[in-house]
Amino acid sequence: MTNYTNKKSVFRNFDRLDFYLITLCILFTLLIFLLFTNSSMPPFEDAAMLMRYSQNFVYGHGIVWNIGEHPVDGATDFLFMICVAITAKTGLSIENSVLLIDMSSHILTGIIIYIFIRKFLFAGRWMAFTSLLFFILGTGLIYTAVFFGTPFFALFSAITWFCANEAVIDPKYSNSLIFSVSGLILGLIRPEGVFLAIFMLIAILFKIGFKKSKKIVLSFLIIFGIIGSIYFIWRWGYFGYPLPNPYYKKGGFTLHLRGLTQSIGTFVIFSYPFIPAFILGGRSKENLQQTIFSLIPVIGFIL
Incomplete structure (x- = not known):
């Protein structure tokens, strides 16, 4: 499937056309968002709560x-929450600060996905x-419209997974450190x-095995440890x-089957175009290894 040793040929066909396609998709997404988003729609309850914390933080009252x-x-x-507060310091309202961060994040994630695939x-x-079109016109726009921090x-x-793949190609200290940070x-x-980072x-x-990933593991332990x-x-x-507060509110290590079911259902709904690719990934030993590598963070995070 993926030949990680062929690093020099990675971007041999990446040119202006790629740039034009990305730009076209971004402009189309912004147009869709502006035309079909109800600007008078209030934030969802959880989003409104976080915005209240950000607003109190902006005015120097702490996280209260x-x-x-x-x-x-x-x-x-x-x-x-901190980033929203910092953005609001520029003079933007809390609502516009959230929209700016969310929309920027959504677009940047789409660009990373495009570059990752290429x-x-x-x-x-x-x-x-x-793939970029499927993602960028997906639920991220809905999360943005209702002011969630999900994007x-x-x-x-996406950045962390991109860095993880860079570290797999070349597990030197700089790549290991960037992934860990x-x-x-x-x-x-x-x-x-x-x-998710642990997965x-x-x-x-x-x-790549423990021997080749020693620098990555060491950097990870140092960054997270210190x-x-x-x-x-x-x-x-x-x-x-x-x-975190939800740990105490939801009963510690109690298994919530309803949440697990919803998580699996969400994965199937949002990933169904790619499920056949995962199934076909078992055709050979090399493909199977790459498929399992890609699925470990996904399955781990779902569970």
């Missing part, structure tokens, strides 16, 4: 629900373009990002409890 009260870890999209899968423009999380999920950022955006690391170990621990200790002291 009510001004003057003790900090509450209600905005579990930690880094997204670079790592050696695919033609038609495959990259249709921001999706962006760094992007994984840490993913975990700072949402708590579940930590698990990506497991996929790397599966693909910076991650500093953040963990800070948030424990700031909020008064170590783990």
Whole structure:
């Protein structure tokens, strides 16, 4: 399937036409968003709650629900909340700050997907373009319209997976460090990002083995061990409890079968065009290895 050793020929056919296709898709997406999005639609409840935390943070009250009260870890999209607050400092409203971050994230994710398919899968423009179109006209626009932070999380999920593939090609310290830092950022955006980054690391170990991935594992452990621990200790002291609020609200390690069912259903609905490719990935040993490598983060995150 993917010949990782043929690095020099990766972008041999990447030219202006690719740029034009990406630009066309972006402009079309912006047009669709402007024409069919109801600007008067209020934010969904969870999104509105996070925006309230961002607004209080902007005005220097800390991460609180009510001004003057003790900090509450209600905005579990930690880094997204901070970015919204920083953007609002420029003079934009909280709502427009969210829209700017979400739309930018959604478009950038689409570009990364296009480049990923051309670079790592050696695919033609038609495959990259249709995949880009399928993604960029998908649910990300809905999440943006209702002010969720999901597109921001999706962006760094794509960045981290892109970096993971770079590290597989060449597991030198610089690539290992970039992958580890992007994984840490993913975990700072949402708590579940930590698990997604770990599943990506497991996929790397599966693909190239422990011996070749020693630098990657070491960088990952150092970044998460040092910076991650500093953040963990800070948030424990700031909020008064170590783990994210949903952990306590939803009963700790209790298995929620309804949530699992919804997660599997969502994966099937949004990934159905690509399911045949995963099935065909078992035709040979090399293809099967690449398919399993790609599925480890997906299946791990679903479960």
